Amino acid sequence: MKALITEKSKYSKLTKEYDNLQEYLDELQKNYNAEKYPIKKLENSCCELVIKIDEVKWSKNQIEGRYIDAKIGRITRSLMVS
Incomplete structure (x- = not known):
């Protein structure tokens, strides 16, 4: 039961992110x-997070582009670990 609660809590955290x-x-x-x-x-x-972003030309704002890539x-890494 504890493992289930941990998984649920981990999923909630990812959903919030x-x-x-x-x-x-x-x-x-x-x-x-x-x-x-x-x-x-x-x-x-419910089971996976699929992120789809078209190619974006970050001519003015490379910082935002890098932020999104990092996030x-x-x-993605969090999901792969679970």
Whole structure:
């Protein structure tokens, strides 16, 4: 039972990170021309987290691009470990 609670808690934490990242991407979408900087929605299903982002030209904001890459990498690694 304890293992189940731990897994559930780990999944909740990842889901929260997913929600935070989605909010961040939504904010970016508002701040940039949506056609010029297409950012696809993240897809979250009960067992896996699938992240889909179109190629984005970060001409003005390389920092945001790196932030998103790092965040996605961290979430992906967390999922692979579990």
